[in-house]
Amino acid sequence: NAGVTQTPKFRVLKTGQSMTLLCAQDMNHEYMYWYRQDPGMGLRLIHYSVGEGTTAKGEVPDGYNVSRLKKQNFLLGLESAAPSQTSVYFCASSTGRGGAGEQYFGPGTRLTVT
């Protein structure tokens, strides 16, 4: 099993450009999450999904959109990138039993917006 994978691993964008980050999991998990990590701020939840076709906002959703068309995939979109979105983005998944529970993380995507 590959676990949780993220594509791409690195990306540099210019202000105003758009992009989509792809997260895939092969563990048949119900719940999936997108976080961003900035120095000294831990992990902040952007959006999450508790099942195929569902999405919900986290702590810092502005400037991002998500879709969960298939159970195994969770896409994070930036429509018009801003320098404030320079960060490391992590995707995670969990079974959902007992709440959020143990989450399994992908390797991360380092995004720089110039």
Add this chain to the structure above:
Amino acid sequence: EDKVVQSPLSLVVHEGDTVTLNCSYEVTNFRSLLWYKQEKKAPTFLFMLTSSGIEKKSGRLSSILDKKELSSILNITATQTGDSAIYLCAVSPPQKGKLVFGAGTILRVKS
């Protein structure tokens, strides 16, 4: 607003020392508290503590949940350089499906 605070923000110790990391939370009726270790890349799971399991131990690492004080500690005994990492604490609020993370403690173990 749900809040998780970790202390210290960073510390440096020598191999063999014992360290205690702290996590306090302001989350009403939380489901569980989790500890993660993050080295170069993705966080990896260490422990999950719930109302039915307030102490966990694995090798040199152990964690205790104090529901009265709304806090948890992570102890690492006989530290090794491989313990150098960011340690993250997270709490699961009553709303299903979410975790709220603290800012983390950066631990550096010198040889």
